[in-house]
Amino acid sequence: MPALDLSAPSVDIARAICDIPSVSDDETVLADLIHAAVDALPHLDVYRDGDTIVARTDLGRAQRVVIAGHIDTVPINANVPTRGIVIDDEPYLWGRGTVDMKSGVAVQLKLAAELVDPRVDLTWMWYDHEEVDSDLNGLTRLARTRPDLFAADFAILGEPSNGTVEGGCNGTLRALVRTKGVRAHSARAWIGENAIHNAAPILARLAAYRPRKVPVDGLVYRESLNAVRISGGVASNVIPDACEVEVNYRFAPSLTAERAEGHVRDVFAGFSVEIVDCAEGARPGLDAPLAQEFVAAVGAEPTPKYGWTDVARFAALGVPAVNYGPGDPHLAHHDEERVPLSQIADVERGLRSWLTAS
Incomplete structure (x- = not known):
């Protein structure tokens, strides 16, 4: 595998790292290349934990x-290697990871190599297992083993944001809403009770639910409550005695996990509800002085982040954080994932300008 050339343009670095498969749990090859590339830079102190690499200035x-x-990345589906395409006269880099989020990583690697005298000290983090269970996330592991590395006045996560600043993020909760019945032969259904039919009121409540729009520190976050999976049934000739509806609640960062859970239990009052996962969101973080300077420097009009991102991890540690990266979030995980080359250049320019301003 050729070494990463961090002197190359960001677009070329993005293409190179996107062409290296790194589906969750298979990041080692790419992590090795990143480690080797930044470890060779004398102005950075480098630390590695598994497939997470941290590089820091100490100025x-x-x-x-x-x-x-x-x-x-999420699994590949015939979209690696990358290729260049043109849509409406706009050149794009197409392929898995171009949006989520190797183009942002490419910009970070380029700047990590070149910014030897930034206006602030920098801690660069490139981490593994973001697309899977939170317990496997490289930042989860790093916060447990080296919490000192998270000490900072401000954090930027390179999640796709169309090259603008997205403040904070919604929280996310998953719940299992269950119904019971009585098994019977489907030819004599009246002897039993159909648990799947008993789930109809759950779906009716979801269909009638009107999600809120919640202002938080100047940004308006849209909530949502949706069924994302239904399971039930024993066999094609058996009346089912159990049904389970998995529900996902995306809630404004002004809500605590406790309040979010209470809301879901209120919506499904009368049913068995088990909360299986909950991660609080992050407030916008735009009131921090460094955040305000950053927003002004990149000329962005901040918008809310509706999906959960790792900015919440930094917020939980008392570090205000925003999302800023190339790529349309709507194309994250899409099989037609693609990023405008202009956005890669704009994000590099914005970060470079802010980090080198006197």
């Missing part, structure tokens, strides 16, 4: 900024 600056990006 004695008064403030420190963390800039992070995950190196794993």
